[in-house]
Amino acid sequence: MSQPNNRRRDPGGFTAETLLLLLAIGGVFVALVVVNVAQRLGHTIDGDGVAVPGDPFVVVIQTFNGKLAWPAAGTVIVAALGALVLALVVLILIAFTRYRKRRTRVDRAAPFMGRGKDIAGVSKQNAVKQAERLGVRDSVGVPIGKTLGSAPLFGTWEDMHIDIWGPRTGKTTSRAVPAILAAPGGVLVTSNKRDVVDATRDVRAEAGPVWVFDPQGISLENPTWWWNPLSYVTDEVKAAKLADHFASGSRDPGAKTDAYFDPAGQDLLAGLLLAAALDQRPITDVYSWLTRPSEEEAVDILRDHGFTLTADQVRGVINAPEKQRGGIYGTAQQMASCLTNRQVAAWVNPSGATTADDPRPHFDPVAFVRDGGTLYSLSKEGRGTAGPLVTALTVAVVEAAEELAAGSAGGRLAVPLLGVLDEAANVCRWRELPNLYSHYGSRGIVLMTILQSWSQGVDVWGESGMRKLWSASNIKVYGGGVSEDAFLEQLSKLIGDYDRQSSSVSSGRGGRSVNQQLHRERILGVDELAAMPKGRAVVLSSGNRPTLIRTQPWMAGPQAEQVRASIAAHDPQAQQTIQQAETELVAVQRAEATRDA
Numbered sequence: 001m002s003q004p005n006n007r008r009r010d011p012g013g014f015t016a017e018t019l020l021l022l023l024a025i026g027g028v029f030v031a032l033v034v035v036n037v038a039q040r041l042g043h044t045i046d047g048d049g050v051a052v053p054g055d056p057f058v059v060v061i062q063t064f065n066g067k068l069a070w071p072a073a074g075t076v077i078v079a080a081l082g083a084l085v086l087a088l089v090v091l092i093l094i095a096f097t098r099y100r101k102r103r104t105r106v107d108r109a110a111p112f113m114g115r116g117k118d119i120a121g122v123s124k125q126n127a128v129k130q131a132e133r134l135g136v137r138d139s140v141g142v143p144i145g146k147t148l149g150s151a152p153l154f155g156t157w158e159d160m161h162i163d164i165w166g167p168r169t170g171k172t173t174s175r176a177v178p179a180i181l182a183a184p185g186g187v188l189v190t191s192n193k194r195d196v197v198d199a200t201r202d203v204r205a206e207a208g209p210v211w212v213f214d215p216q217g218i219s220l221e222n223p224t225w226w227w228n229p230l231s232y233v234t235d236e237v238k239a240a241k242l243a244d245h246f247a248s249g250s251r252d253p254g255a256k257t258d259a260y261f262d263p264a265g266q267d268l269l270a271g272l273l274l275a276a277a278l279d280q281r282p283i284t285d286v287y288s289w290l291t292r293p294s295e296e297e298a299v300d301i302l303r304d305h306g307f308t309l310t311a312d313q314v315r316g317v318i319n320a321p322e323k324q325r326g327g328i329y330g331t332a333q334q335m336a337s338c339l340t341n342r343q344v345a346a347w348v349n350p351s352g353a354t355t356a357d358d359p360r361p362h363f364d365p366v367a368f369v370r371d372g373g374t375l376y377s378l379s380k381e382g383r384g385t386a387g388p389l390v391t392a393l394t395v396a397v398v399e400a401a402e403e404l405a406a407g408s409a410g411g412r413l414a415v416p417l418l419g420v421l422d423e424a425a426n427v428c429r430w431r432e433l434p435n436l437y438s439h440y441g442s443r444g445i446v447l448m449t450i451l452q453s454w455s456q457g458v459d460v461w462g463e464s465g466m467r468k469l470w471s472a473s474n475i476k477v478y479g480g481g482v483s484e485d486a487f488l489e490q491l492s493k494l495i496g497d498y499d500r501q502s503s504s505v506s507s508g509r510g511g512r513s514v515n516q517q518l519h520r521e522r523i524l525g526v527d528e529l530a531a532m533p534k535g536r537a538v539v540l541s542s543g544n545r546p547t548l549i550r551t552q553p554w555m556a557g558p559q560a561e562q563v564r565a566s567i568a569a570h571d572p573q574a575q576q577t578i579q580q581a582e583t584e585l586v587a588v589q590r591a592e593a594t595r596d597a
Contacts, residue, residue: 035060038078042071106536110148112498112523114545121544127154139184144539145549157416158441159474161448166481170534171450172196173553176420179448181559185415186372188397190390191422194219197376202566208373211363213393215344215386218378223346227363232396233277236310242392243270246335248429249388265331271314275301282349287339293329344386365400369417379427387427394428398445405443413444421449425456434465437472454487476540480532488526495523495546555585
């Protein structure tokens with residue numbers, strides 16, 4: 001078994017004395033070669049018939065003691081050889097300088113991290129092999145970046161991803177957009193900004209229909225189509241899931257919940273959602289029921305459709321003491337508060353009296369995962385936003401994909417579905433995500449959850465849930481910009497240590513001695529991870545050693561012109577956006593020119 005590149009068997013290496021000795025030996029060898037070449041070639045050119053000894057050492061000795069005459073052409077030959085050596089030295093220095101200019105502050109860690117066979121599991125060769133095995137055409141895998149040696153790295157179409165990138169570190173340009181462009185089939189995207197939509201929608205339109213769910217006007221999209229969240233509700237189980245999305249999205253991150261009123265309010269909301277779905281009501285009727293605590297219409301609907309226990313549950317709240325009932329109804333109202341936004345309602349309610357009267361296309365998650373295309377779901381952050389609806393639509397699509405996979409050969413989608421959950425903790429608070437993550441990869445549902453920090457995930461899923469999500473991800477990418485000590489310390493430990501050699505010199509009567517020792521030190525410390533320069537990221541992947549990569553923004557990719565055209569066609573500030581993208585690319589290139597002090 002080969003020695004890991006971060007370990008040494010024992011102290012070793014060159015001391016200053018050893019280096020000087022090697023330089024001296026090298027100088028003697030060069031002089032030996034130069035003198036011999038000058039003597040032999042010079043006398044040949046001069047044609048003076050002088051016999052040059054065969055022993056090269058004798059040639060040097062006789063040259064310096066005058067026994068062997070120096071040829072007239074010898075000086076010219078020495079000058080030519082000197083110029084050649086000097087030119088080689090200059091070329092080597094130029095190459096070394098260029099290499100040094102491409103290095104960043106953290107690049108000195110790369111030799112101690114994974115490379116070559118250590119990261120074979122994320123190599124292009126492995127991705128190609130796995131794509132062939134899975135029958136995926138037209139796409140190698142999900143691009144991750146390149147090694148510092150310019151070898152491209154990919155996740156396979158079975159790998160699940162989690163990314164942690166601080167604000168303005170390039171997560172959209174270097175991860176979200178390249179992944180979307182590489183997808184061979186359907187793509188699901190969540191975000192709180194329009195940039196990812198503008199950059200990819202026209203490129204993705206070549207692969208199928210494009211749907212932009214924009215209830216809050218982030219990309220200024222008109223509701224030319226609609227989706228009824230109640231079409232997802234087929235029984236009390238799915239009603240409870242939908243109510244959970246409303247509950248999760250209506251709370252501030254990390255907010256405390258009431259042990260009684262929050263669960264009771266969520267159960268009430270689930271019952272009313274089920275009643276509205278059974279009676280084919282618009283979802284906004286649910287909020288109307290919540291404003292009338294004594295109204296029993298929903299109870300009657302539930303009972304008429306055979307959901308007796310759910311009907312009893314809702315009636316129990318209606319018949320509860322006034323303060324208790326008011327607290328439960330008030331809690332449920334807060335959970336469903338986004339339904340009061342008329343702009344939001346236009347995307348989830350029929351424009352006519354009934355669904356059949358609406359001329360707009362109705363989004364069908366089942367048809368979407370079967371036929372392909374791209375769905376962008378956008379929402380702002382915070383309470384009262386469309387976040388619960390974005391989560392509900394995301395879950396509806398993923399569950400439809402799971403059902404289709406279950407009936408497909410091998411229990412997986414023939415063409416993978418890619419989900420890029422950008423700003424997942426802000427606009428897609430899917431509480432069950434950590435429990436389902438590892439399962440989806442085997443179904444051909446590849447998800448990439450992008451967060452701005454570890455604590456952002458903890459606010460949504462708790463510490464245990466965040467650790468579960470992290471552990472279930474085959475590909476973990478840290479792109480810098482985070483200053484959380486605990487997370488960075490954990491990441492530093494996972495990257496590992498290396499053997500650092502140190503020397504100490506002691507002098508005494510017996511002479512001078514040099515002692516060498518090995519010390520274990522972190523490959524990348526917390527401070528270095530916090531100050532990760534743009535253009536670099538750390539990748540941890542299943543079965544491979546952690547590695548340092550050079551990020552690859554879309555501006556440096558093969559579809560850069562298509563992306564620019566898409567931005568120009570849709571972004572009201574296209575020129576500024578493209579200029580900012582180019583500035584970011586230049587900033588990355590400049591970061592590569594930053595040296596260690």
